[in-house]
Amino acid sequence: MNALPRQKLVVVGNGMAGMRTVEELLAIAPARFDITVFGAEPHPNYNRIMLSSVLAGEKAVDDIIINSRDWYDENHIALHAGDPVVAVDPVAKTVTAASGLVVPYDRLLLATGSKPLMPPLPGLDLPGVVAFRDIADVERMLAAAEAGQRAVVIGGGLLGLEAAWGLRRRGMPVAVVHLMDTLMERQLDVEAGHLLQKDLTERGLHFFMGGQTEEVMGTERAEGLKLADGREVPADLVVVAIGIRPNVDLAKAAGLEVNRGIVVGDGMRTSDSSIYSVGECVEHRGQVFGLVAPLWEQAKVAAAHLAGNADAIYVTPALSTRLKITGIDVFSAGRLAAQDEADEELIYRDSAKGIYKKLVLRDGKLVGAVMYGDVADGNWYFQLMREAADVAEMRDRMIFGQAYADHACKGKGGMDVAAMADDAQVCGCNGVSKGAIVKAITEKGLTSLDEVKAHTKASASCGQCASVVQAILAHVTGEVVEAKAAGMCGCTDLSHDQVRREIVAQDLKTMDDVRAALGWRHADGCAKCRPALNYYLICAWPAEYVDDNQSRFINERVHANIQKDGTYSVIPRMWGGVTTPAELRAIADVADKFAIPTVKVTGGQRIDLLGVRKEQLPAVWADLNKAGLVSGHGYAKGLRTVKTCVGSEWCRFGTQDSTGLGIKLERMMWGSWTPHKVKLAVSGCPRNCAEATIKDIGIICVEAGYDIVVGGNGGIELRGTDHLARVATEAEVLEYSGAVMQIYREEARYLERMAPWVERVGIESIKKRVVDDAAGRAAAHARFLFSQAYAQIDPWAERVKGLDAHEFNALAEVE
Template sequence: MTERKKLVLVGNGMAGVRSIEHLLKLAPDAYDITIIGSEPHPNYNRIMLSHVLAGTAGIDDIVINDWNWYKENNINLITGQTVTKVDVEQRKVITDAGVEVGYDNVILAMGSNPFMPPIPGSDKEGVIAFRNIEDCETMFAAAKSYKKAAVIGGGLLGLEAARGLLDLGMDVTVIHRNPILMNAQLDEPAGRMLQRELEAQGMKFMLSAQTTKMVGGDRVEGLEFKDGSELQTDLVVMAVGIRPNVKLAQDSGIEANQGVVVDDFMQTSAPGVYAVGECIEHRGVSYGLVAPLYDQGAVLAKRLAGVETAGYTGSITSTKLKVSGVDVFSAGVFLEKPGMKALRIQDDLGGTYKKIVIENGKLIGAVLFGDISDGTELFSYIKKGESIEGREKELLLGVSADALGGKGSSTSKFESMPDDEIVCGCNGVTKAMITDAIKNKGCNTLSAIKGCTKAAGSCGGCKSDVEGLLKVYAGDALGEPVKEGICGCTTLSRDEIVAEVSRMGLKTVKEVMNVLEWKEPEGCSKCRPALNYYLGMLFPEEYVDEKESKITNERFHANIQKDGTFSVVPRIYGGVTSPSDLKKIAEVAEKFEVPLVKFTGGQRIDLLGVKKEDLPKMWEELDMPSGHAYGKTLRTVKTCVGNTFCRFGTQDAMGMGIKLEKAFERMTAPAKVKLAVSGCPRNCAEATIKDLGLVAIDGGWELHVGGNGGVHVRATDLLCVVKTEEEVMEWSYAYLQYYRENGNWNERTSTWVERVGLDSIKAALEKQEDRLALKQRLETAIGVTVDPWKEIIEKDDLRKNFEQLSGAQPVRG
């Protein structure tokens, strides 16, 4: 047995401990690990300190790895001690308490120190930084006894501190040397918009101000400025930036400039000594954002584990954050220089701003304020470095350059749109059909257009275009918006219907339509399936599914084709099958003379051209669960081969995919649901355009939500990162049930996430007890369902039961 080496991590922060997490995944038995931290806390998320200060999170909420984690991984944790020297000759580290720990390899991850400008009086009581838990506790105490606070620094850190102090009830003034807030991320227009928003929240500002002195006795009582002005204050928070912590390296004879100098594999100038995080300098650059630090940690872990890896070559950074409730995005070069061009659009009324910077035909930078939905796409263009010539206005405005007609207004877009251009792809409605309805049929509202042409009546993706055409062509005759219900049969919304059904205990579709005074007593193809779903969701153990309220495909458990035949898709869990199942499918396809057998994009086999009368017997002979390729339910769980075969895989993607598919295969939902599991960030299973996608990372899983690869492509949002499969299942159950309970009928998760907001979803799933309650409700709902074809196959007279199932007039859809 190979003897375990000794590894010491100096610093118990985010970058260093993330490196250890990677290492434990790659080589769990290679090292005896000691971690030494200066603070008396386990590893915590420093970025979340502003939430602690604001009162939206407690100390326990921001802990990344608790005390048990160190014990479970046999890590010797030393807290409350600072390493003062690395003896590179004797290979040991020495702490300020005199403790000596030997090493074969050591990682320096001391992070950074808050920069404290040498202002006279800055040593007074009440002058603090904003860098750790102790600083938060000092602010909590100050807010109980004092009323006025000053924050020196108008960057992100300073504004977060100021917001927290406001929430603690203090009168807060932010002092900033630059005339623009967050000048490291924002240009002047965006900075001014941010200032106006924060002033409306109660924050005060002194810009272009230079503090020259802090006055008072033992405790600070005020500030003096270069222009002679003064400010009374009881607390001063210094938030003017950070500096890499290099003192330990310098005292130990290890090369350091602005940071500890490292090569592409995080090796310092001393043998066996590595460094990672905010304390380092790589190719002359130091990083203060989390993403680059985690990239460094991954490289270092592989190096220490003896795994072949490419070196770290640096990072293009972006900042996407919420400052005091305002969304901000910044990436690349956002201040144009000679030779660069900038395009910008500013909406003071809507509170949004967008700017892109171009050089030599390539996008090199962007700033977004208020609406940052385009941030991911723009950052992708910046990183790829490809030409965007001819598409500059499209990227800025979200419409094609041709549609702008050179006028730069939304009106010109609709006026120059060809009459035969299809506006509503779902229903094939052209511009000419919509303008005819407006001009000649008196349709002057969105609701009227829907009723007359069906435009915007299905997925809703063309709603903004229809509204734009209304504004242009209805002119002064434009009608007032009419309250719309889930369909034309009612003015009640989804939430109103669900609330009334719950309150009155209504148990059938007919009862709902009668009691809630439907305009059409029999309902329509939109509301009947919706009501059927809502009743089943609310009362899973009591409600009897009404077959007559299902759409055609769900009634026949197959997809009807344009020639009247059907497509049959048996379930193939995670895209993994067996020779016996393949043989069975082939034999059934031959027996029933199936014209076409096709592999689908969801890693399944589709039998196309099946006659309706053959469906019952065909399902009986297949004796396989339905793949529900027709229903508003789980469709597929696409997987890659993961670490079972792929050299890049970090987790068992196939096993995880099968586990998810078996858990949710009979789950009903407001709309179809597609899942995917990728075994590594290369994302071969395309998990980031699914309703729920898992991406494996070293030591855990990323859960992505709200993606769509259809007509309106949408990349997912990151819901959370978890470490175990049990956590994956807990969060997946909770997320899907929350969607089931709150999504509108026919509303895909991509639309739902945008409508309700990712933050509200995260808040609803934040507490484990809430997640477990949601999980229990979904398990109950799934537990009372069986595969629909088993209900038919298990009866004696298959043909009779099939005719009974399909005899009533189907709902078309």
């Protein structure tokens, strides 16, 4: 029996939707069509949603290619890249390309995608104005970055923020103009949007919220934006990223039914029975599409119909959103907020860690989720939404994640991979389901994440789903994975301890060196690893490494802490809690001059000026510095206070000069950056009025000398100190304390307080090195003093001298 002759399929559009349809078609009917593909760009099929990673320098263009030219050849597909179709003749059933080539078809697939939405602004046609849609746009932006230009991005949505961060990552000063008061308002609620803006501001982006662009300034080329309220934003590069609109020009000229998009039915067929359409160009039941997940479903349905299966029906899937900015975790799906009294909202906030979660419930089912800072359970919540699962029984604990839900089999990252449906989407970038991953593992005998990536593309793009893919792999193969130290962040599988060892072993002296040598996944690191690496390098190479101020938390950068109303708290240092009339007058004068509303004595025997406005910070610190007052590092990962009592100088019970010793300790340790905050205290007698036994290092004066205690914590998890040693002299107190501090600095993990460090290594281990080993103690103390000689204290008032308003905002803005 002779095989049926192949029909001719022409695909107009070499993008993600069109070629995904071809992939699906080849999988189910590989011999049905001779396929010809036309693409407007001179490239093979690539992952457009990863352009932001190319712009940011995290990936090269070759890394985002989905199907190479060899793939087209292997599948006998005629590819005409860089030759767009300019006309379709539905009567003759032909397409005509820009080159003049005419190709007949039996079936036509229109996947013409979308065009960037360009507002009707004066000056929009000036050189220096670009959209953000394709590789050519990225190349133009990279050229501007190499020229050291300034950029402004119009649009604070998903695409605009990814463009802005990519340009910032390339070293450009970048401002974002957004019409609304909340970033990504279509995907985030007000609180999550505020957290996002705060984090991006700390990374160096500037925001003009509520900014309606009136015109692009310039005559010969773009020179910036003028806003409707009179504000001006100078720039050499203007990036327009306010949205997209379906590219329907070809379909309209061919006489197909077109509304906002190319109108298709449930089988992705247009008004012409021989023509199908998929992707951002289509309109289905009044809806157009800008995210990738619906495109994968459309491709499956269109491929099924092209293969002869008329039963396949397209239903728009539930959608979720993630932001591809390294170190910033955002997830949203479904409703952003309760819409009426029938809806409930469950909200969790941890301001200190920058974590926010909101779940929206209706009739015992999860219908919406917004997450910021911790999105580990995003896939689980999304699964519950897709399945319309009854969550009534877990309502009281589900906000805390799947770890608190009643599931027996949990995968890595909190995912219950055994309970996941086969059609649950795991990889959003490449539209890979759990069933596809399981099938590939089973049929091809895959045993590693790299093999799964190669055969399914799951986690091969942004990598955010890698932990889920690994969990599925472990579940299918049944292999027991031995527990290992958690990676310090998502950029590396190496632990804090391993990274610290390699910094010294490989003589790595910059963050770029560390990331390159140790195979960081993201070239710029993330919000978790940058502060840690900055600290580890300061500690390892105090004389050579230059502190990276932008890798510090904002309160360390400006020597002030933001309060809940947006003002700041300023704490000048008072050595050992001692002050003078002149210092008190200076503080009072500053409080009067700047109308600071609250002046408070802290628990650490200092004075806190609360309610300082952001723009007042440079002048406040300048006036305090003139009086000899320096930063108290009130919120730093460093030495905070050395609390003292009045001791033998004034107290009838005092046995030693606790105040004088406290001042000596504080002056010796001032400016020392540490893994976490460090507090000391010196009590003049065993009555312990300075509360030395709940400090990181405490000194208790006794008749015979001084008892040194370590590892205390007076916070939520109260921990009493462990006794280290009794010494006879103040010099010994300084040496022992300096040695302990240096060993802690060299061994503790970033953001590990001294109390858990002492518990982890054991007090006996510390005693062996500080008490029993005199030479080792002296060496550790010497290393501490050496590092102090190079301590980069970075006085705030000195750093902001001479800065204009724009530069100051770049340094200090947190809103």
